[in-house]
Amino acid sequence: MTDVPSGTPISTNYLIRIPEVFAPWTPEILAACRIPGGPSARSVTPLGPEYSLLKMPALPSPEAPAAAPDPITGTAAAPFISWHLPIHHSWPCHPPKMENFIEKAARTLHRKFAAANPQSIQIGPLHAGAPDRYYKSLASNLRGRTLQLFPARQGPQSAEEQNPNLPTLFCLVGKEGLFAGLQTPRLANGFHPGGTKFVSQGAAGTISRAGAKIAEALHYLLLHRPALPEGSHWLELGASPGGMTSELLNRHFRVTALDRAALDPRLNKAPGLTFAKADVATWTPPPATRYDALLCDMNGEPRQALRQVIRLASFLRPGALLVFTLKTPGASTFQAISEAIRLTLRDASQANLTLIALTHLTYNRQEFTCFFET
Ligand SMILES: C[S@@+](CC[C@H](N)C(=O)[O-])C[C@H]1O[C@@H](n2cnc3c(N)ncnc32)[C@H](O)[C@@H]1O
Incomplete structure (x- = not known):
């Protein structure tokens, strides 16, 4: 993988999240992902039940990564994609089988992204609702170690306190590996890795699930x-x-x-x-x-x-x-x-x-x- 681009070229890989309710229309949604006037994806790799990795054809762009046009915003696919991230670093691996996964991953994130000075580091599991909590705690431990490596600074306390218009380092980990990119929460369409805050539904005393x-x-x-x-x-x-x-x-x-x-x-x-x-x-x-x-x-x-x-x-x-x-x-x-x-x-x-x-x-x-x- 290349380092975080300092202006050009823009990322050509995107992690996108298609909610399971739209799974029947995945082919149409993927076909609709394209930068206006540009070609559609060269390849699509499914990553679990909701995420896919799109490889788009390279297009040179003079814009900063967080402001560069992406193949989702403004397209017919956008309503069906709940969150998306340009991928500036990926590590296809099986974390449980990797020795020192957390240390290696944290050091790589630091080497690749420290110069970009993200406002915050948000790391989550690729399969948010999975009953197995392994990747949830892996994500949390990786975040803890990565934060130790990044220069000390007064970052936002909670995800919702981030500036929606400043780049954040988002990273997702799962059995397919690690996927990280710089994006503003607004353009990614959520403050959290993968989307919005998880709000539990149907707690005792709740009047309706709405x-x-x-x-x-x-x-x-x-x-x-x-x-x-x-x-x-x-x-x-x-x-x-x-x-x-x-x-x-x-x-x-x-x-x-x-x-x-x-x-x-x-x-x-x-x-x-x-x-x-x-x-x-x-x-x-x-x-x-x-x-x-x-x-x-x-x-x-x-x-x-x-x-x-x-x-x-x-x-x-x-x-x-x-x-x-x-x-x-x-x-x-x-x-x-x-x-x-x-x-x-x-x-x-x-x-x-x-x-x-x-x-x-x-x-x-x-x-x-x-x-x-x-
Ligand atoms: C999905 S439910 C709303 C659930 C509600 N938001 C909650 O949090 O519990 C839709 C509601 O719209 C109401 N509704 C639909 N058309 C209406 C109308 N013309 N006038 C008044 N209520 C209407 C129905 O009676 C129904 O209770």
Whole structure:
């Protein structure tokens, strides 16, 4: 492998993560990965259930590695790839069989990346959900040793405290070896190696599994804008039974929640909550109301749900945040899902909603989470 490029040429290898729910469309997703106007991948190596290593044809670029165009961002493949990293160093090996793996790997990471002065070093396992914890602890021990070798500096304390726009050294380890690269968290699409913070779902007392989705979405959003202040007022469409509502209330937001169905009785009299049992299509807030944010997790056709969001967006403050679950019920091909995304985003853009990000979160099924601003 070459050293971290100091300007040229850009990396030609990419580690990409395709969530298992999209596995049936892997060939179409891979075919859609290309720098605009450039050729598609020369080869693809699957690395476990979710990751693949793409080898792209070399293209000279005068840009810094973290700013160089990549073959995912802006393509039809992007919504289906939850995280990706240009690979500047790889070591295909079987770590348990390597003598002194941690020491050798840490020294190599230091030799190759110290001069680039990454803001932070983030190392994780290639198979995040594997029941065997071997690689999780290997990743953690490798990170500990690598941090000792890098020059002492005042780095971010937690992954979410990283500057989303400064290069981080990301590294993943698994039974296929070690894969490392420099990328900004925003361009990689997550602060953590492989994606967003793991938010556990269904802990005792959780009202619905959707709660973890908004918790993860709020972590993810820090890639793009600062957190909303406590006390901010959310309008929530399609709130029942209230998993997301309770997550918002736990963060000391105020919530006006709407649903045709009732909320879980545990939310009765919850401070900060106003609930209206109503059809969103016929509900209108008091005229002077201005919300700071809108959350929509209504089921059904995404363009129909978005129509209500657009109607109610006139009750949002300028610059307000919108979090919208773009569901694709009934779409059973890559083309059909891509078309549903395209049409929904076109409607949003025509209604002057600015798309900040569209991503697939850990707990999204065949659906995406979109973030807009008014
Ligand atoms: C996936 S569930 C929402 C789960 C919820 N976000 C949670 O955290 O528990 C979708 C909800 O949208 C509601 N819904 C769909 N269309 C609606 C409409 N036109 N008016 C009111 N509620 C609607 C359904 O009643 C259903 O409760």
